[in-house]
Amino acid sequence: MSKKFWETLPQGSVVLEAGSSAKFKTGAWRSMRPKWTEENCIQCMFCWIYCPDMAVKVTAEGKRENFDYDYCKGCGICALECPGKKGKKAIVMEEEGK
Amino acid sequence: MGKIVAVTGNEACAQALKQINPDVCAAYPITPATDLMQRFSGFVNDGKVDTELVLVESEHSAMSACIGAAAAGGRVATATSSQGLALMWEMLYIAAGSRLPIIMPLVNRALSAPLNIHGDHSDGMGARDTGWIQIYSENAQEAYDNLIQSFRIAEHLDIRTPAMVCMDGFIVSHSIERVEYIDDADVKNFVGKFQAVHPLLDLDNPKSYGPLILTDLYHEYKRAQHEVMTKVPKVALEVAADFEKMTGRKYGLFETYRLEDAEIAIVVMSSAAGTTKDIIDEYRDKGIKAGLLKPRLFRPFPYLEIADALKHVKAIAVLDRADSFGGYGPLFMEISGAVMSMDTKPAMINKIFGLGGRDYLPDQAEQVLDELVKIAKTGKVENVKEYIGVRE
Structure with a gap:
């Protein structure tokens, strides 16, 4: 007899695959989207420090890259903290889907 | 075979734990279970067991440490009573839901208020729905026998569910009765070697305990937990039959x-x-x-x-x-x-x-x-x- 679905679950809800949380794309929750403008960025890394989801990509040389939209939930902390250059923010929030 | 002694229920249970020699015990004293773990800690101090005894600051911590040790892959036991069990409440569900076969003598005692240290079943009945197996004992002999059998039941690979072995506070825990002890080698052989399932200390196969399971799977995990409980009576009877072969003492459901x-x-x-x-x-x-x-x-x-x-x-x-x-x-x-x-x-x-x-x-x-x-x-x-x- 084939097993029922609930009989196939790992005992005690143990997750047997390491690092599987990477598969959980929390970016799907986002309603506001941060937009990065490189020419206004002074590479202060405030956004990288403040991001609660490690959704700011950084190169091996320590240079800021664009957002990782798979995990960015759109909280807007980066946009708030961004000092920008000469009064112009490097990160602004936009409505998702626009 | 065995030895006939005059001991209290607590003493008999401490003896059973000594003979089983668990990997880890984490406990916090509470009347009338204090005496049980105090005696066991004496065995640890005297090198009679290899158990790592973790002395914690509360029963909530005791059960938490037991959960950690059991998830790590150890054979684990503790003991408590009354308010101690009440303080463990949250962790009891986690032990059962995570399918960790922790063994716990529960020396039944009334719950406060008014404050009372004597025996009734309020504590055990309050833990009825935690997902733990509960076995009740009439006297010191049954407490000793049930405690030994409980390891086999709880650790059975089809079960893997924690168990409480209950006896009446003071009436049994502190009264001296005639008890027949089983030889150390026979207890060891009866309980058998502990088989770890998904141990955290298996570092080559990393895994996580205690994930967030929401509306998509929680219902199914509970269904699976219920199914496990339906298998317990058969296992309990098989273990009782083996126990009768060893001791001549018969147990049923x-x-x-x-x-x-x-x-x-x-x-x-x-x-x-x-x-x-x-x-x-x-x-x-x-x-x-x-x-x-x-x-x-x-x-x-x-x-x-x-x-x-x-x-x-x-x-x-x-x-x-x-x-x-x-x-x-x-x-x-x-x-x-x-x-x-x-x-x-x-x-x-x-x-x-x-x-x-x-x-x-x-x-x-x-x-x-x-x-x-x-x-x-x-x-x-x-x-x-x-x-x-x-x-x-």
């Missing part, structure tokens, strides 16, 4: 006493069953067909088996050493559930007795049996639930 042809019966758990058996003998001598049923396995509760054992009885009194205020006693509710499957239903009454260690005396059993005789004759129940042995 429950015990019956002169019940086969009984017209009236008392259902009661733990130490009060002993007193009741004496009075049943007296009534049998008078020609009254009285019998007793003493549940041993309370979780999972063997409804159908108990219904079968009680099916010929006309009137049943269920004696609860705990109350559900605004409801019937917890054991009465279970027996009612069992009776539901019967074609001809017996008349039933519920007596709350012995709260906070109030003595259960022979005259209380007599009072109940006299009432059952009347009910069996008339079929009329006046009061379903009453307190007995209460000062009026």
